[in-house]
Amino acid sequence: MKKSLYSRKKFLIYSFLFGLSFGYGLFLTSLYWINISLLYDIERYMLFLIPGIFLIPFILGIFYGIMTIIFSIYYPQNIxxxxxxxxxxTLIEYIRxxxxxxxxxxxxxxxxxxxxxxxxxxxxxxxxxxxxxxxxxxxxxxxxxxxxxxxxxxxxxxxxxxxxxxxxxxxxxxxxDSDNRENTEIILIQPNINQKEKWDPKLFQSNKNKLINPTNKILNLPRKDTTSNRYFIWPETAIATLIDENPLLTYEVTKNFSKNDYLMLGSLRRENENIFNSFFIIDYNNIIIGKYDKNILVPFGEYIPFDKLFRKLSFLNISSVAGNFTPGSKSIEILNTLKNNPIVYICYEIVFSNKIQDGNSEKSFLLNITNDAWFGNSSGPYQHFNMSKIRPVELGMPLVRVANNGISGIINPFGKEILKSKLNTEFHKSILLPSRIEQTFYSKYGNIPxxxxxxxxxxxxxxxxxxxxxxxxxxxxxxx
Structure with missing residues (x-):
């Protein structure tokens, strides 16, 4: 009896290790790009380099170990x-x-x-x-x-x-898919600002020009339809300043706006002692008419999970490495300021499914602003872009994606790439917004069915x- 129990226990351990090994190898090879982001400031992020290489794949691999244990306990010997x-x-992935x-x-x-x-x-x-x-x-x-x-x-x-x-x-x-378009012009501005140079005060003017010059270039072109709205979209944390506290910067653009022109961009924002990763809509009067604060923050990048625990481990000094951002509202904020209103996702918020709420039927498109410059010429930006293709199909709305260094683009409600930029290039393009389709079954009922x-x-x-x-x-x- 004891031998039987010992053999069973040994079998379960082997099953777990088999699944863990599979998961570890999967995540080690598919998520290698995480460590590239740490190399931009190796002295500051050295503490995370080893965990990034070994610990993250190990933790994620545990879920596959649990899965193989379940299979070893109950696995029918038929089809x-x-x-x-x-x-x-499916359930293990969902729980993970x-x-x-x-x-x-x-x-x-x-x-x-x-x-x-x-x-x-x-x-x-x-x-x-x-x-x-x-x-x-x-x-x-x-x-x-x-x-x-x-x-x-x-x-x-x-x-x-x-x-x-x-x-x-x-x-x-x-x-x-009839390729219907709205009477709204989308202008994507991809500045391709190097992550190491982005926050250098000496390069502020040069970085600013990478955003303002292509914007003004399109503003100076003759318009086919003066009644249409135009949305000039810059990426996440587009420029190293607080936009709501530096109106002169955006005025360099909005001074040339007509009544139907709007600037949409990402910027840091502070409120008392809180710092937010935010999105703004600015009209032709250079007035902020809409904003959204990022809700799903990047762990160890924008906030510290288990903050109280790590504060006790003061010798690790993690608080000086990770950002200390404050999350916004728990749901994606609906902006009701425009004819064609966006549902806004900042950075990796776009890869989360089931971001559904009342009022989606009134919105025209999904808007994802992101940086992605952290990951260099790796598979990370490509994975991020491909994962974002799911959202427009789920919700029946086109996706407009604007990245600092790529990949920017527009994906229609059927997952078709209407426009796509190359990685690590400067890019700007004007295109009419694809129309949304009727509300999908998933957008009404979510994952429950x-x-x-x-x-x-x-x-x-x-x-x-x-x-x-x-x-x-x-x-x-x-x-x-």
Whole structure:
């Protein structure tokens, strides 16, 4: 008995280590770009370099260790295990994101570029991509190893119907893409300011000109329609100053504005002792008519998790390394100041699903301003851009994305890239805003319907396998 318990415990440990190793390797290779950001100020961020390389992948890998433990405890020896794996994997990914606030490197992100499959997020959201991915990737090996020919043929039929249904829905939805545009002109300004030079006072004028010159260049061009709104959009923390305390800077632009012109930009903001990472809308009178304070802050970059604990560990001096920003309101602020109003996401807020609230049906587009200059010529900015493609499909609204050094662009409600800049280049472009489509199922109901489906599926799997066990037991001959 003791030997049996010992063997079982040893098996669970091996299962955990197997999953942990898989997760560690996955995150070590896919998130290497995090450490590139630390190299911009190596003396200041040296403390985080080793944890960034080893500790972050290890912590994230723990969730895969837990997943393989679950599989070692309950893993049906028939074709239903493919659905169990998909359900458990989806739930573990969801829990990982809720706990760590870091939704990178989900298995579902591997199929973002398949337009037909991406359309399913308008119904069930980003979380459904994880389930679909696991089924697609796991089916071949599980099909090959299945010994029961009856189950084999039925599972193959189900798999074909499953994929066929998703692709038919995707094709039908994509056929509705009529490329309609609003009477609103979007001007994207990508200054490509080097992160090391951004906060250098000696380079302030040069950096400012990278924003103001292309803006004024477009302002001096003849307008085809003087009645249309024009939104000049600068990136996150566009310039090293407090915009609301330095109106002369924005006046260099707004003095040339007509009545329908607006400047939208990111800037730091202070209120008493609090510092915010903010977004502003400024009109032709150089008056701030709308603002939003970033709510989801970057851990150890913009705030310190478990602040009280780290304060006790004063020898680490972490408070002097990480930013001390204050989060804004808990929901994405709705700005009701314009004809075509944006829902604003600053930096990596755009990668979080389920940012839904009453009033989305009245908004025209999603706006993501970001920096991304921290990550150099790595896969980080590309991952960030690709992940953001999910939001417009989920919510049925076009996404306007403006980055400091790239990648900027416009993505329509079907996930199609209407405009896309290159990384690490200066870029400015004027384009009409794509129209939104009708409110999606997901934007109305969120993740609840899909998780109900997962729960129902799990109950069916459990019931089916219980029945199988009983039938097997009843057919065994009694040996006396």
């Amino acid at each position: 239903t295990r493919i659905f169990l794996v998909a359900i458990i994997w 994101i809720k706990i760590t606030f870091f939704p990178w490197a989900q298995i579902g992100h591997s199929i973002i570029e398949i337009d037909q499959i991406l359309q399913i997020t308008s119904v069930f959201g980003e979380v459904s991509l994880n389930t679909i991915s696991v089924i697609i990737f796991a089916f071949p090996i599980l099909y090959i190893t299945e010994r029961n020919k009856n189950y084999k043929s039925k599972s193959l039929l189900f798999f074909v119907i499953f994929l066929f249904t998703i692709f038919i829905y995707g094709e039908r939805k994509l056929s509705l 899909f998780f109900c489906i997962l729960l129902f599926s799990f109950m069916l799997i459990y019931y089916f396998n219980n029945q199988m066990s009983r039938n097997t037991a009843s057919t065994k001959p009694n040996v006396k």
